Amino acid sequence: MLRVRQAQKIEGTIRVPGDKSISHRAVMFGALANGTTTIEGFLPGADCLSTISCFRSMGIAIEQQDDKVTVQGKGWYGLQEPSEHLEVGNSGTTIRLMAGIMSTQPFHVVMEGDESIAKRPMRRVIGPLRQMGAKIDGRKDGEFTPLSIRGGDLQAITYQSPVASAQVKSAILLAGLQAKGVTSVTEPHLSRDHTERMLQAFGVQVLRDGLTVSVEGGQELQGRAISVPGDISSAAFLIAAVMVVPGSSLLIENVGINPSRTGMIDVVKAMGGSLELLNERIVNEEPVADLLVTHSELHGIEIAGDLIPRLIDEIPVIAVMASQAKGKTVIRDAEELKVKETDRIATVVSQLSKFGAKVTPTDDGMIIEGQTPLTAATIDSHGDHRIGMAMAIAGLAASGETVVENDEAIDVSFPGFGQLLEKVSK
Numbered sequence: 201m202l203r204v205r206q207a208q209k210i211e212g213t214i215r216v217p218g219d220k221s222i223s224h225r226a227v228m229f230g231a232l233a234n235g236t237t238t239i240e241g242f243l244p245g246a247d248c249l250s251t252i253s254c255f256r257s258m259g260i261a262i263e264q265q266d267d268k269v270t271v272q273g274k275g276w277y278g279l280q281e282p283s284e285h286l287e288v289g290n291s292g293t294t295i296r297l298m299a300g301i302m303s304t305q306p307f308h309v310v311m312e313g314d315e316s317i318a319k320r321p322m323r324r325v326i327g328p329l330r331q332m333g334a335k336i337d338g339r340k341d342g343e344f345t346p347l348s349i350r351g352g353d354l355q356a357i358t359y360q361s362p363v364a365s366a367q368v369k370s371a372i373l374l375a376g377l378q379a380k381g382v383t384s385v386t387e388p389h390l391s392r393d394h395t396e397r398m399l400q401a402f403g404v405q406v407l408r409d410g411l412t413v414s415v416e417g418g419q420e421l422q423g424r425a426i427s428v429p430g431d432i433s434s435a436a437f438l439i440a441a442v443m444v445v446p447g448s449s450l451l452i453e454n455v456g457i458n459p460s461r462t463g464m465i466d467v468v469k470a471m472g473g474s475l476e477l478l479n480e481r482i483v484n485e486e487p488v489a490d491l492l493v494t495h496s497e498l499h500g501i502e503i504a505g506d507l508i509p510r511l512i513d514e515i516p517v518i519a520v521m522a523s524q525a526k527g528k529t530v531i532r533d534a535e536e537l538k539v540k541e542t543d544r545i546a547t548v549v550s551q552l553s554k555f556g557a558k559v560t561p562t563d564d565g566m567i568i569e570g571q572t573p574l575t576a577a578t579i580d581s582h583g584d585h586r587i588g589m590a591m592a593i594a595g596l597a598a599s600g601e602t603v604v605e606n607d608e609a610i611d612v613s614f615p616g617f618g619q620l621l622e623k624v625s626k
Contacts, residue, residue: 202607204595210448218428230271235423247291281307300371303334303351304378312346356381366392429456463511500527516590522568531565541584576600
């Protein structure tokens with residue numbers, strides 16, 4: 201369990217672990233590319249290690265030492281049929297993106313994960329892949345794992361996605377790279393575009409027209425050197441720590457600031473927070489910067505609409521910040537929270553309320569009344585890494601000692617989180 205005491209201030213110069221989304225894709229694309237791909241800044245968390253394990257099971261040589269990885273790619277059709285089921289652990293990104301990749305392969309594969317994955321919806325990905333010609337089955341007609349996939353001989357589709365989901369979009373685009381014709385995906389709002397950016401870094405032509413992105417089938421990937429920036433979803437917890445502890449200041453170096461992911465930065469600024477972008481640059485098609493964060497008095501705002509897909513993973517810790525902001529914060533249009541590692545609306549409300557915060561659930565989000573003094577509590581992550589970290593941040597602002605149970609879930613995206621928190625807490 202993780203123990204967190206009230207902090208007097210947060211300060212220092214730090215780096216956060218590599219971006220989880222980019223780390224997954226670097227391994228996947230490297231395995232499908234021709235030649236060697238080297239990855240620096242890789243996130244050695246449980247989810248990304250599941251991706252490595254799956255490709256090793258299909259005959260891809262991958263060396264991994266901490267945050268350095270070398271992938272010996274064999275091209276699109278260099279994968280071998282695995283002798284056992286592919287285990288994805290707790291990783292929704294692994295299973296959903298690999299569903300697209302496996303749909304291109306001329307062999308049979310079964311993918312499954314842990315109890316959490318077994319409850320998460322898969323038909324949103326399976327439906328369009330079936331339209332392309334992949335033979336996919338699973339529990340409840342493919343709604344739940346395990347998934348059985350026999351791919352190959354795909355036809356391009358033009359798909360209007362009912363949800364803004366990078367995982368849905370990516371699965372379809374990856375399948376489309378080996379389908380006959382041009383595959384297009386149109387979203388209701390722009391979701392994360394790491395797949396599109398990294399495919400271009402690997403030599404693939406990707407076309408974008410507003411909310412529609414397209415790829416032509418038959419394209420090959422070429423191995424290359426990838427540098428993974430720090431994960432802004434991980435940096436979000438340290439940003440929030442500065443905002444809930446008066447007198448704090450923190451420099452977070454080498455953070456990815458992809459526009460489809462910077463909703464957290466926009467929210468902090470809208471609430472009155474001080475956050476500066478320094479040393480902005482482009483690395484492997486991804487924008488990167490150093491973040492200088494200084495404690496500020498925050499005020500409540502409304503968070504909804506197009507902003508939600510750009511900060512969906514940060515909402516648990518935004519709720520913590522909102523509890524220490526003056527006035528009311530309303531979060532709407534966030535139904536997607538219900539199908540994450542936990543129902544994050546229910547878990548944020550139940551756990552944050554233990555501190556004495558005034559938070560009320562709604563059908564598509566929550567309402568937080570601030571500014572509320574917090575009192576230390578014993579909370580449960582419910583096996584959800586972002587819930588565990590968000591409540592640890594609440595503990596920094598709460599009088600007494602907070603205990604986070606089931607904190608091992610945090611290693612999924614932020615190995616060393618507890619030690620880093622201790623390092624910057626004064």
